[in-house]
Amino acid sequence: MEPQAPQSPVAPPDLAERVTRLEAQVAWLLQRPQASTPPAPAQAPAQSQAPAPPLPRPVPRPATPRKEISPVVWIAGIGASIFLFGAIFFFRWAIQQGWVGAELRFVLGLLVGGAIAAFAGKLILGHSRALGVALLLAGLGTLQFTFRAGAMEYHFYAAPLGLAATALFTLLAGGLAARAGSGGALTVSLVSGLAAPLVFSQGGHHEVALAIYLAVLMAGTLAVPYLARTGGAWHGARWTALVGVWLLLMPACAGVLKGDAALLGMLLVLHLVLAGLWAWLPGTEEIPATPTVLWLVASILATTYGWLLWKRLDLTPETFALPVILVAALNLALVQPLRHRMENRRADWGLLALAAGHLALAVPVALAWRWVGPLWGAFALALAWASLKAEDSDFAQEATALRWLAAALALLTTLRWAFHGLDGLFWRSATLTPFLNAAFAEGALASAAWFLLTKAVRGDRPADASASPLAPADGSGQARPVRRRGDPLGVIAFLALQVTANVTLAFEAARLVQWFQAPGPYGYGPSRAASIAMTLVWALSGAWQWMLGLGKREEGRRALMIAGYVWMGLASFKLIVSDLDRADTPLRALAFLGVGGIGMAAAILANRKRSGEPS
Numbered sequence: 296m297e298p299q300a301p302q303s304p305v306a307p308p309d310l311a312e313r314v315t316r317l318e319a320q321v322a323w324l325l326q327r328p329q330a331s332t333p334p335a336p337a338q339a340p341a342q343s344q345a346p347a348p349p350l351p352r353p354v355p356r357p358a359t360p361r362k363e364i365s366p367v368v369w370i371a372g373i374g375a376s377i378f379l380f381g382a383i384f385f386f387r388w389a390i391q392q393g394w395v396g397a398e399l400r401f402v403l404g405l406l407v408g409g410a411i412a413a414f415a416g417k418l419i420l421g422h423s424r425a426l427g428v429a430l431l432l433a434g435l436g437t438l439q440f441t442f443r444a445g446a447m448e449y450h451f452y453a454a455p456l457g458l459a460a461t462a463l464f465t466l467l468a469g470g471l472a473a474r475a476g477s478g479g480a481l482t483v484s485l486v487s488g489l490a491a492p493l494v495f496s497q498g499g500h501h502e503v504a505l506a507i508y509l510a511v512l513m514a515g516t517l518a519v520p521y522l523a524r525t526g527g528a529w530h531g532a533r534w535t536a537l538v539g540v541w542l543l544l545m546p547a548c549a550g551v552l553k554g555d556a557a558l559l560g561m562l563l564v565l566h567l568v569l570a571g572l573w574a575w576l577p578g579t580e581e582i583p584a585t586p587t588v589l590w591l592v593a594s595i596l597a598t599t600y601g602w603l604l605w606k607r608l609d610l611t612p613e614t615f616a617l618p619v620i621l622v623a624a625l626n627l628a629l630v631q632p633l634r635h636r637m638e639n640r641r642a643d644w645g646l647l648a649l650a651a652g653h654l655a656l657a658v659p660v661a662l663a664w665r666w667v668g669p670l671w672g673a674f675a676l677a678l679a680w681a682s683l684k685a686e687d688s689d690f691a692q693e694a695t696a697l698r699w700l701a702a703a704l705a706l707l708t709t710l711r712w713a714f715h716g717l718d719g720l721f722w723r724s725a726t727l728t729p730f731l732n733a734a735f736a737e738g739a740l741a742s743a744a745w746f747l748l749t750k751a752v753r754g755d756r757p758a759d760a761s762a763s764p765l766a767p768a769d770g771s772g773q774a775r776p777v778r779r780r781g782d783p784l785g786v787i788a789f790l791a792l793q794v795t796a797n798v799t800l801a802f803e804a805a806r807l808v809q810w811f812q813a814p815g816p817y818g819y820g821p822s823r824a825a826s827i828a829m830t831l832v833w834a835l836s837g838a839w840q841w842m843l844g845l846g847k848r849e850e851g852r853r854a855l856m857i858a859g860y861v862w863m864g865l866a867s868f869k870l871i872v873s874d875l876d877r878a879d880t881p882l883r884a885l886a887f888l889g890v891g892g893i894g895m896a897a898a899i900l901a902n903r904k905r906s907g908e909p910s
Contacts, residue, residue, distance in 0.1 A: 397449040404441030419475045428479035435487040454495045461491040473522040478529030488512045489539040502547035506562040513569040527581035541596045548600040556607040567597045587645035616657040623653035644681035668711040672740025675704035679747035705744040712737035729807040738799030748788035801829040837862030
């Protein structure tokens with residue numbers, strides 16, 4: 296009788312069914328994305344349960360590849376710059392030594408510069424475009440220095456001929472940029488063309504000729520993106536063209552003769568049209584990047600230069616409101632066509648803010664120029680508001696540029712308020728009406744603009760698949776703030792807000808006290824009661840910000856609490872060092888009672904609020 300083989304144990308039916316069900320649940324959990332709440336436990340079915348279908352995974356936005364410049368390009372650029380300086384020193388040394396004649400030096404310069412530029416063109420049309428752009432700078436620079444030497448030192452020809460020769464090579468470099476579709480080559484040619492008037496300058500009044508030359512340069516380079524069928528993303532070329540031309544126009548408009556001012560004004564209108572074409576690139580296939588910001592810069596500079604020409608023509612300042620209104624109307628008229636050009640509403644907020652700023656500027660120009668500071672503040676506030684709207688519309692690139700423009704105008708308003716708006720308090724004989732004066736308007740509008748900029752540095756984003764990983768969805772589909780820690784504009788805006796808001800409120804409180812007081816003797820500085828009013832305002836502001844910081848969980852808690860400590864400490868320091876010395880006994884009692892009462896009230900309210908919070 297043979298021994299039977301041992302049989303494998305058979306699993307009970309309920310155990311096998313349970314294992315199958317657990318495997319299905321594990322597979323389903325691995326296929327679904329991470330969720331904020333764990334799945335509910337499934338009921339034990341009578342039969343094996345099939346795995347649940349996987350939830351659709353959100354498709355993230357493709358990451359934009361970061362363009363890294365090769366070390367070869369850096370070395371080539373540095374070497375080209377060093378070579379250019381070396382050529383300058385060599386020619387000067389050769390002149391001093393008398394080794395070669397002027398004609399030979401001129402020919403050598405043409406040959407070396409032409410050879411470098413030709414080799415750079417070959418690289419640009421080949422597969423080493425970045426290296427070719429770096430060498431093109433050295434070639435054009437050498438040629439321009441040679442043409443200058445032939446005109447200014449060797450006197451072979453007149454300076455306008457040297458400028459024309461430089462312009463010809465700039466045109467050839469622009470053609471090279473158009474054929475290769477290279478924004479870098481266009482930038483280098485623009486730098487050469489913009490530097491030429493400075494290199495061949497002989498002094499005198501040639502403002503009209505300069506404006507005509509710059510208009511031809513802008514029109515010529517504007518043909519490059521149309522021939523290359525690209526150029527909307529050429530940030531360097533477009534910014535170089537616009538900013539470089541308008542910087543050269545500034546001394547021309549400031550120093551033009553009265554007889555040439557009218558003609559220069561008409562050329563200024565032409566430059567505004569060319570700047571608009573460079574900003575928006577109408578008729579091209581590619582949608583341009585940052586067009587609103589380029590147009591904002593051109594519009595603001597055109598208005599400023601127009602004011603300089605208006606004064607040069609000895610026209611009445613009040614009538615300058617008419618061209619300002621025309622520029623505002625132009626921006627309003629551009630809203631609809633540019634909406635079709637950009638295929639979205641991305642440019643609306645910037646154009647509306649620009650139109651509102653010009654319309655608001657027309658009022659003080661027509662009435663009194665002293666109100667230009669408040670209008671700068673209104674313009675900064677409008678741009679800050681437009682940046683918030685652009686951020687909500689998910690146009691981050693435009694929103695960032697609008698924020699920086701708003702910050703620049705807010706800074707101008709703050710500086711004007713600091714240097715010109717605070718004199719009325721220091722002189723006791725001043726009779727400015729509290730809260731109804733230009734100084735308070737400047738400070739309040741600048742503070743409001745800085746406040747919006749502190750909010751703009753962390754915009755709201757919808758909680759969808761395209762949201763940033765720094766703003767995760769909470770499952771409700773609601774927008775959550777995108778925290779941008781270390782944003783320099785946020786820090787600057789918060790600090791500027793603290794200074795402008797607290798100083799403005801304190802100074803207006805001091806003006807109010809002095810306004811109710813009997814007119815005192817003529818002197819410098821606020822009265823004793825007005826000085827104590829400033830101390831109380833700073834103590835109250837510090838206590839309020841400290842309590843506000845206690846009520847926050849994360850965002851802004853530390854900054855508000857630090858600001859509260861600073862202003863309460865400043866109020867206490869001023870109370871002991873200044874107010875205690877200058878005030879009599881009743882005012883001392885009032886100051887100490889006020890500051891101490893504010894501190895105790897803040898502590899009591901904060902303690903009550905903490906006691907009411909759940910642990």
